[in-house]
Amino acid sequence: MVNYIGRFNVIPSLPKKLEPLREIVYNLFWTWNYDAIDLLRRLDPQLWEETYHNPVLMLGKISQKRLNDVAADDSFLAHMDRVYTQLKVYKEEKTWYQKNYNYGNENVIAYFSAEYGLTESLQIYSGGLGVLSGDHLKSSSDLGIPLVAVGLCYKEGYFQQYLTNDGWQQERYEITDFYNQPMTLITNKDNTPLKIELDFPGRKVYFQIWKIEIGRIPLYLLDTNVPENREEDRKITRTLYGGNIETRIQQEIVLGIGGIRALHAMELRPLVCHMNEGHSAFLSLERIRLLIKLYGLSFNEAKDINFHSNIFTTHTPVPAGIDIFPNDLMEKYFGAYYRNELQIDDKTFYKLGTIVKDKPPTNFNMAHLAMNMAGFVNGVSKLHGQVSKKMWQSGFPDIPFDEIPIEHVTNGVHIHSHLSNDMYELLYRYLGEKFNRDPSDEEVWKRIDEIPDEELWRTHERRRERLVAFARNRLKKQIMQRGGSASEINAAKEVLDAQALTIGFARRFATYKRANLIFRDIERLESILCNPDYPVQLIFAGKAHPKDEEGKKLIQEVIAMTKEPSLRKKIVFIENYDMNVARYMVEGCDVWLNNPRRPLEASGTSGMKVIANGGLNLSVLDGWWDEAYNHEVGWKIGNGEEYENLDYQDEVESRLIYEMIEKEIIPLFYNRGEDKLPRGWIAMMKNSMRALGPFFNTHRMVREYSERFYFKAYEKRLLLMNNKWKKAKEFSAWKQKVYQNWSNVKFISIAEELKGVELKVGNKYPITAEVELGDLTPKDIDVQIYYGKIDNGEKDKNFVTMTYVPKKSKDNRYTYRGEIECVNTGQFGFTLRILPKHELLINQFELGLIRWA
Numbered sequence: 001m002v003n004y005i006g007r008f009n010v011i012p013s014l015p016k017k018l019e020p021l022r023e024i025v026y027n028l029f030w031t032w033n034y035d036a037i038d039l040l041r042r043l044d045p046q047l048w049e050e051t052y053h054n055p056v057l058m059l060g061k062i063s064q065k066r067l068n069d070v071a072a073d074d075s076f077l078a079h080m081d082r083v084y085t086q087l088k089v090y091k092e093e094k095t096w097y098q099k100n101y102n103y104g105n106e107n108v109i110a111y112f113s114a115e116y117g118l119t120e121s122l123q124i125y126s127g128g129l130g131v132l133s134g135d136h137l138k139s140s141s142d143l144g145i146p147l148v149a150v151g152l153c154y155k156e157g158y159f160q161q162y163l164t165n166d167g168w169q170q171e172r173y174e175i176t177d178f179y180n181q182p183m184t185l186i187t188n189k190d191n192t193p194l195k196i197e198l199d200f201p202g203r204k205v206y207f208q209i210w211k212i213e214i215g216r217i218p219l220y221l222l223d224t225n226v227p228e229n230r231e232e233d234r235k236i237t238r239t240l241y242g243g244n245i246e247t248r249i250q251q252e253i254v255l256g257i258g259g260i261r262a263l264h265a266m267e268l269r270p271l272v273c274h275m276n277e278g279h280s281a282f283l284s285l286e287r288i289r290l291l292i293k294l295y296g297l298s299f300n301e302a303k304d305i306n307f308h309s310n311i312f313t314t315h316t317p318v319p320a321g322i323d324i325f326p327n328d329l330m331e332k333y334f335g336a337y338y339r340n341e342l343q344i345d346d347k348t349f350y351k352l353g354t355i356v357k358d359k360p361p362t363n364f365n366m367a368h369l370a371m372n373m374a375g376f377v378n379g380v381s382k383l384h385g386q387v388s389k390k391m392w393q394s395g396f397p398d399i400p401f402d403e404i405p406i407e408h409v410t411n412g413v414h415i416h417s418h419l420s421n422d423m424y425e426l427l428y429r430y431l432g433e434k435f436n437r438d439p440s441d442e443e444v445w446k447r448i449d450e451i452p453d454e455e456l457w458r459t460h461e462r463r464r465e466r467l468v469a470f471a472r473n474r475l476k477k478q479i480m481q482r483g484g485s486a487s488e489i490n491a492a493k494e495v496l497d498a499q500a501l502t503i504g505f506a507r508r509f510a511t512y513k514r515a516n517l518i519f520r521d522i523e524r525l526e527s528i529l530c531n532p533d534y535p536v537q538l539i540f541a542g543k544a545h546p547k548d549e550e551g552k553k554l555i556q557e558v559i560a561m562t563k564e565p566s567l568r569k570k571i572v573f574i575e576n577y578d579m580n581v582a583r584y585m586v587e588g589c590d591v592w593l594n595n596p597r598r599p600l601e602a603s604g605t606s607g608m609k610v611i612a613n614g615g616l617n618l619s620v621l622d623g624w625w626d627e628a629y630n631h632e633v634g635w636k637i638g639n640g641e642e643y644e645n646l647d648y649q650d651e652v653e654s655r656l657i658y659e660m661i662e663k664e665i666i667p668l669f670y671n672r673g674e675d676k677l678p679r680g681w682i683a684m685m686k687n688s689m690r691a692l693g694p695f696f697n698t699h700r701m702v703r704e705y706s707e708r709f710y711f712k713a714y715e716k717r718l719l720l721m722n723n724k725w726k727k728a729k730e731f732s733a734w735k736q737k738v739y740q741n742w743s744n745v746k747f748i749s750i751a752e753e754l755k756g757v758e759l760k761v762g763n764k765y766p767i768t769a770e771v772e773l774g775d776l777t778p779k780d781i782d783v784q785i786y787y788g789k790i791d792n793g794e795k796d797k798n799f800v801t802m803t804y805v806p807k808k809s810k811d812n813r814y815t816y817r818g819e820i821e822c823v824n825t826g827q828f829g830f831t832l833r834i835l836p837k838h839e840l841l842i843n844q845f846e847l848g849l850i851r852w853a
């Protein structure tokens with residue numbers, strides 16, 4: 001290997017007049033600004049495609065002659081100035097946050113994710129989680145949230161997919177040259193790269209920091225590929241979800257612990273941290289370490305303080321999707337850290353990695369760590385919130401199901417990033433400027449009805465045509481790469497029909513998503529697809545995880561179908577699913593098919609991307625669709641059943657798909673009047689856009705995160721910081737007191753004053769209780785009546801807080817009185833409970849303490 005003694009970076013030399021281009025290409029604002037994309041394409045259409053839409057690389061490759069030409073082209077310069085002005089205005093105009101909140105911009109919220117899907121040329125994402133993180137940043141920028149983001153800078157990123165002749169997935173890793181990406185290295189004052197260090201077993205590991213600008217939001221990507229590191233440490237951040245379990249723990253140390261250190265080194269001190277999935281949960285430890293080190297707080301104080309300003313979003317409904325590290329691996333990487341820095345013993349430390357109390361943990365669960373450390377925990381759809389409660393119920397043994405402190409914030413998509421330029425122009429024309437500013441405004445979407453059916457349909461059809469052309473082109477390239485024959489290549493030109501009803505299916509090929517379900521009855525499928533009067537076609541795309549043999553078999557099955565002579569023109573698989581392929585597909589499909597096994601799809605977001613594009617969803621009632629569906633906006637497969645017998649489930653649900661397509665979808669699509677317009681179909685497109693558009697987007701989602709979590713956490717943090725953490729210390733001491741005394745908290749006597757009496761609606765049922773509190777006092781607790789209909793299980797229960805009746809008591813006994821109001825008829829049950837009470841608690845279950853009568 002050659003040892004270079006010096007390094008230098010070459011950057012494009014732009015004619016002076018084109019200087020604004022540099023700022024334009026280095027801010028990913030262009031990724032959701034159609035005028036900007038047009039400008040970049042116009043600069044050099046061929047290079048734009050060759051560089052896979054990477055404008056920085058394009059500027060590096062473009063000929064000086066071309067640059068000189070456009071610098072002399074007044075119309076190009078005017079276009080550039082317009083885009084430049086848009087960027088300036090965008091960055092300076094008053095945002096939703098500034099108009100509604102007044103926390104300033106100094107103390108930031110830090111968002112952590114292992115992957116970000118921002119644009120196709122930046123391969124630092126694998127799928128839905130990444131695209132969601134990217135969309136989170138774009139909407140945060142639009143809304144003006146004072147947020148900074150942290151991730152890892154993967155030189156190889158996620159794999160590129162190509163298939164062998166018999167349809168077996170092959171993986172190729174492409175090296176990304178960061179110097180030719182819209183990112184810049186963070187440097188010290190002397191222009192050398194800023195390096196952060198981490199303690200690894202027997203050595204230090206260093207990383208540098210790349211910054212990407214996404215509108216107003218900075219994203220910092222951490223990169224261990226620096227000469228100071230040993231060869232193997234340089235590879236820590238090389239691939240996304242690659243390597244073994246040790247690579248994983250190393251990556252997560254860099255992301256969580258390194259991430260916090262990096263922010264502090266850049267003088268960004270986040271008061272609130274959002275862990276998007278458990279990969280970054282080690283950040284909670286580093287935040288504690290810092291409080292101990294900077295302010296001399298105790299471990300418990302620091303933990304309690306941070307608890308109120310950590311947010312954890314879980315994305316998986318299955319335990320297998322969670323990172324779990326064996327204790328010996330944890331000891332190797334964290335032994336010195338917890339003993340010397342956190343100053344706790346092994347028992348205390350390992351308890352952080354489990355939510356199940358009373359059992360010595362044998363391994364360290366990252367989701368459990370995140371839950372133990374975050375006062376705000378949420379799933380990503382209404383259904384997933386429930387599923388998460390079930391999955392983690394064992395951590396909350398005494399708490400009624402409905403009160404388990406796991407909430408949900410339903411996912412969304414950044415509408416402008418997934419919307420075709422054609423549809424954008426149409427919507428902009430009819431919905432107005434407000435559609436640009438706030439695509440989550442219901443009033444804006446109501447104006448959908450003003451769009452003439454004909455225009456909406458023509459726009460949608462144009463995108464279907466584009467999709468068909470794209471698919472043919474890709475297919476041709478795929479065949480050429482595989483060394484296919486000239487006749488095969490020629491045949492690729494004839495696949496698909498730009499007028500036919502087009503169903504799209506694109507997602508990771510994980511087995512639970514059942515990409516092959518529609519092939520269960522091939523004859524029936526054939527009769528659906530090949531009807532000459534009402535033709536239907538299927539477009540597939542998706543990657544299987546490199547280690548997922550079963551997923552790869554699913555791809556192979558789809559490929560086999562695309563080779564059946566009768567289906568050859570009707571089914572296409574587009575290789576290398578990524579944001580670019582996804583965009584063509586969600587913009588051009590008529591129907592988006594989604595058939596996971598409920599409840600394994602936490603949310604799903606690709607179906608949301610079709611909404612604004614006028615596509616319609618056909619889906620199992622799982623994830624977001626369980627919440628979104630009604631018969632006016634799309635179609636469901638089944639009624640939300642869950643099955644024990646999976647084969648039987650496949651049989652039933654595949655039939656339901658055929659039936660829906662045959663009886664509902666085809667008739668609606670092909671029912672054309674004199675003017676050839678499918679009026680009923682267009683009405684449904686409008687229903688879907690009007691009803692779902694305002695909700696299933698990341699503007700609504702980020703506002704929810706902000707108002708329900710970020711700002712609350714933020715205010716609490718400021719309160720705790722006051723007076724040198726005075727309140728924080730009091731609160732922490734109070735928590736300890738409550739924990740220590742809880743065993744003395746009990747009920748002594750309960751009197752139902754109307755026992756046995758039949759009550760009428762409107763009557764009240766009084767109850768008196770005497771409790772003993774040890775060293776605690778009525779200030780520290782609430783006594784509650786918990787009641788509801790007996791046959792409803794834990795559903796629809798209510799509670800009322802009883803009032804303390806001051807009277808002379810002996811032995812620290814206290815009397816409480818309360819009453820149940822009878823608003824419904826039926827048989828009711830009640831019980832009493834004691835819960836800790838403090839003004840600083842996020843909820844009364846935070847301590848996990850509850851005493852039932």
Ligand SMILES: *Cc1c(COP(=O)(O)O)cnc(C)c1O
Nearest residue numbers: 127128507578579582604605606
């Ligand atoms: C939107 C998107 C996803 C997520 O789709 P799901 O429906 O949630 O599976 C995955 N990959 C890419 C490239 C996407 O654009």
